[in-house]
Amino acid sequence: MPADSPNPPAPLVACHECDLLQHDVPIAPGETVCCVRCGAELARNPPDSLDRTLAYTLTAAILYVLANAFPLIGLELQGRYAEVTLFAAVRNLWHIGMQPVSALVFVTAQLFPLLEMLMILLVLVPLRLGRRSPRLIPFFRLVLSVRPWGMMEVFLLGMLVSLVKLAHSGSVILGTAFWATATLILILTLAGRAFDRRVLWRMSHPEGA
Amino acid sequence: MKPALTARQAGLLSCHVCGQLAQAPLEAGQSMRCPRCAAPLHQRKPASINTTWALLVAAALLYLPANLLPIMVTSSPVNHQVDTIMSGVIFLWRDGQWPLALVVFFASVVVPLLKILALVYLTASVQMRSRHRVMQRARLYRVVEFVGRWSMLDIYVITLLVALVQFRGLATVDAGPAAVAFGAVIVLTMFAALTFDPRLIWDPLTDSESADHD
Numbered sequence: 001m002p003a004d005s006p007n008p009p010a011p012l013v014a015c016h017e018c019d020l021l022q023h024d025v026p027i028a029p030g031e032t033v034c035c036v037r038c039g040a041e042l043a044r045n046p047p048d049s050l051d052r053t054l055a056y057t058l059t060a061a062i063l064y065v066l067a068n069a070f071p072l073i074g075l076e077l078q079g080r081y082a083e084v085t086l087f088a089a090v091r092n093l094w095h096i097g098m099q100p101v102s103a104l105v106f107v108t109a110q111l112f113p114l115l116e117m118l119m120i121l122l123v124l125v126p127l128r129l130g131r132r133s134p135r136l137i138p139f140f141r142l143v144l145s146v147r148p149w150g151m152m153e154v155f156l157l158g159m160l161v162s163l164v165k166l167a168h169s170g171s172v173i174l175g176t177a178f179w180a181t182a183t184l185i186l187i188l189t190l191a192g193r194a195f196d197r198r199v200l201w202r203m204s205h206p207e208g209a
Numbered sequence: 210m211k212p213a214l215t216a217r218q219a220g221l222l223s224c225h226v227c228g229q230l231a232q233a234p235l236e237a238g239q240s241m242r243c244p245r246c247a248a249p250l251h252q253r254k255p256a257s258i259n260t261t262w263a264l265l266v267a268a269a270l271l272y273l274p275a276n277l278l279p280i281m282v283t284s285s286p287v288n289h290q291v292d293t294i295m296s297g298v299i300f301l302w303r304d305g306q307w308p309l310a311l312v313v314f315f316a317s318v319v320v321p322l323l324k325i326l327a328l329v330y331l332t333a334s335v336q337m338r339s340r341h342r343v344m345q346r347a348r349l350y351r352v353v354e355f356v357g358r359w360s361m362l363d364i365y366v367i368t369l370l371v372a373l374v375q376f377r378g379l380a381t382v383d384a385g386p387a388a389v390a391f392g393a394v395i396v397l398t399m400f401a402a403l404t405f406d407p408r409l410i411w412d413p414l415t416d417s418e419s420a421d422h423d
Contacts, residue, residue, distance in 0.1 A: 014216035014223035014230060017347060018411040021214050021221070038347045038411065075373050077380060082373055089372035096371070098384050104392045105368050108361060138247040141226050148399065151358050157312070158365025164309050165301075165370065169380055201227045201245055 015040055049196040050128055056191035057120050063184040064114060070176035072159060077170035085177065086110060112150040113188070119143040120191075123200060140200050153185050215408075215415050222250045254406040261332045264401035269325055271390045271397065276318070279385035281367055286378070293387065294318060294363060316362040317391070324360075324398050327353045328405060335409040343410055350407045357402055360395045364388065 011024040017040035027033050027045035034041055046052070067086070074083035084092075086109060093102035120143060123136050159178060166172050216223045221230045224243040231250060234241050241250045276294055283290045292300065294317045301310035327349055334346060367384050374382040 012221075012230060013228060014221065016223065016225070016228060017350075017407045019215040019217055019223070019408040020411075021216050021219055038344065040347075040351075073369065073373060077376050080376055080379065082375065084369065084372045089368045092372040093368055093384070096384065098388060101364060101368070101384070101388050101392045104361075104396065105364060109365065137227075137245065141246055141248050144226055148358070148403065151361050154359055154361045155365045157316075157359070158362050159369065161309060161313065161362065161366050162369040162373075164306060165366070166373070168304075169374065197227075201229065 013042060015042060043198060044196060046194050046196050049194055050124060050199060052194035053120065053191055053196075054124050054128055056187050056194055057117055057124070060184055060187045060191055061117050061121065063180050063187060064117060066180035067177045067184055068110065070180065072175050072177045072181070073163065073166070074173035074175055075166055075170050076173065083173070083175060108149055108151040109155045112146045113152050115146055116143055116150055119146075120195070127199065137200060144197075152181065152188065156181055156185050215411070217252055217412075218415060222252055224248055224250055225254070253408055253412075254404060257404055257406040257409060258332055258336050260404040261328065261401050264397050264404065265325060265328055265332065268321075268394050268397035268401060271394045272321060272325065275321075275387050275391035275394050278387035278390065280363065280387035280391065281370070282383040282385055283374075283380070284383075285380045291385070294391070313363065313366075316359045320356055320360045321394050321398060324353055324357050324402070328398070328401050331405060331410070338413040338416075340413045343414060346410050347407060350402075350405070350410065354402050357395070357399055360391075360398075364392055364395070 012021050013024045014021050015035035015038060018035060018038040020035060020037045022036055022042075024043075025033060027043060029045050029047040032041055032044045069085070071083035071085050072089075074081060087106075090102050090106045090110070093099075093105065119140065123133070123140050123143075126133050126136070159181070163172055163174075216230060220233050222233050222241065223230050224246060226248040227243060227246040229243050229245040231241065231244055233252065242248065243250050278293065279291045280294050281292045281297060283292065290300075294313075298310050298314045298318070301307070301313065331346055331350055331353075334341075367388055370382045371384050374380055
């Protein structure tokens with residue numbers, strides 16, 4: 001009896017961290033597959049991924065508008081009051097000669113999180129309506145390259161640190177946008193967990209190959 | 210035990226973006242795009258080691274002005290305070306706000322420094338084709354990738370304080386030149402983590418088996 005039969009023609013995947021080839025096994029809903037050698041996460045199958053990702057991302061988009069339209073923090077100091085929106089803070093940095101820092105904050109806390117949400121909606125909404133649009137796939141590459149640069153959760157921590165520092169000098173008022181941002185980060189985390197990027201790559205193979 | 214086979218040994222390229230496997234072109238140096246998502250395909254990230262070194266050197270140089278120059282200037286009728294990152298941390302600590310002092314200390318001082326050191330270690334070990342502690346180095350890379358973004362903390366704090374505290378005659382906060390250097394350190398180290406190819410950590414393990422052939 002032959003000890004090792006030739007490999008069945010099962011699809012293979014290579015680990016993106018260590019390049020080991022392994023079988024692309026089917027994943028049960030809610031399960032995660034990790035590389036057998038280095039333990040990197042290879043793929044997940046979040047239950048009900050498309051619907052949940054869409055629901056969370058739409059919610060996030062609404063919260064994003066609130067987070068940017070209203071003041072984040074207000075400060076009252078001896079009868080004088082000031083409040084600030086995120087974009088006003090970015091613009092202020094630009095005008096005082098800190099253009100590189102201003103651009104960095106704008107890109108990481110405003111532009112890239114927005115682009116990511118918009119691009120996810122642009123790709124997933126047609127998919128949900130039953131339209132495959134393989135031409136959007138190169139476009140989706142952008143979403144993935146932008147992802148590491150969205151840092152809203154760090155921005156939230158930055159707000160908290162600012163609050164404590166400000167509590168010293170006057171009375172601090174938490175604005176609508178503060179709560180919107182805090183909720184937005186929670187929702188974005190849920191959206192990230194619900195999202196299964198394999199859905200997109202499958203689009204290009206209508207036969208399910 | 211069956212020896213592990215990597216995509217490279219099998220003559221396959223795996224797409225950095227979508228994971229699609231593709232047959233490597235016969236001629237070396239030929240460029241190729243992913244048949245599924247059209248991303249450029251490479252066996253390994255191109256010029257990974259050299260690019261990572263360049264970014265790390267730049268980040269290490271800028272780490273000095275980022276920590277030595279003032280990052281924030283606070284003025285009120287009674288005092289005028291010029292803070293570096295570290296003196297800001299010390300001020301918070303003396304003020305009794307030590308949890309906050311610890312958060313800022315880790316995010317602004319420890320994380321960028323450890324990130325640079327960790328990437329130097331990883332890049333050097335990969336360049337020397339080390340086969341030691343492969344799993345630990347793979348884990349270290351994951352930590353570096355995850356933790357780097359939190360250094361942006363101080364940049365956001367400055368952005369908010371400078372915009373908000375502009376009460377002429379009562380209190381004003383201004384940003385110092387270290388903010389630009391510090392922002393550059395974060396961006397450079399993030400790019401360094403992105404250009405480093407973790408597969409290079411594992412390559413020496415499988416190369417030994419096929420070294421005689423190619």
